[in-house]
Amino acid sequence: MKFFIDTADLAEIQEAGEMGVLDGVTTNPSLMKIAAEREGKPLDFHEHIAKICDMVPGDVSAEVTAVDFDGIMEQGRTLAAIRDNVVVKVPLILDGIKAINALAQEGIRSNCTLCFSPTQALLAAKAGAAYISPFLGRLDDISSDGMTLLQEIIEIYDNFGYTTEVLAASIRHPMHVVQSALLGAHVATMPLGVIKKLLVHPLTDIGLAKFMNDWETFKQHQSG
Ligand code: G3P
DSSP, X not given: OEEEEEOOOHHHHHHHHHTTOOOEXXXXXXXXXXXXXXXXXXXXXXXXXXXXXXXXXXXXXXXXXXOSHHXXXXXXXXXXXXXXXXXXXXXXXXXXXXXXXXXXXXXOOEEEEEEOSHHHHHHHHHHTOSEEEEBHHHHHHTTOOHHHHHHHHXXXXXXXXXXXXXXXXXXXXXXXXXXXXXXXXXXXXXXHHHHHHTTOOHHXXXXXXXXXXXXXXXXXXXXX
């Protein structure tokens, strides 16, 4: 399973990268806004994406802000030209599906975002998206079931052998990661806080504290 970090914050990407478990990055306009606020200065979008691409070996999703076919195509081509590992993030709307298909014909990979139904995911795969991003947490937020959506997409894609990778997005906690892995999602994108929580177990901390304590006692009993 690939791990992507869901952020545009360079320090967070650096920190996750140092763990050696990072396979890529997903960004969106909201995450760009947060990154600019944290840096306390305006950011050049394309320069910022280039910096992110140079920090990670894997795919970096950069989102278009146009919602019409021509605008999505123009922005998509510009974003794809930044670096080879840019994946153009396109919203799941009619012109977005058309653009995903046209971009694929030009050899430009896309991440189809804001997916909330299996029918949307089916269209994205047929159009030729490289990734589909079902938003798990946002469905849970409205008392729906993000995991059911993920399961349905994986089953449908398996039925027909679609090569579109399923990217579990809007992940809020470690159980989302566990369930996505059990279902066979190709990728999970998550905030740095969730990546760090994957490491934590109180029995590890308690066990380590006891080992350290016992080691000190052992050293006091050593001869010589
Ligand atoms: O990449 C976008 C997606 O992960 C959004 O997550 O937490 O804003 O619902 P969230």
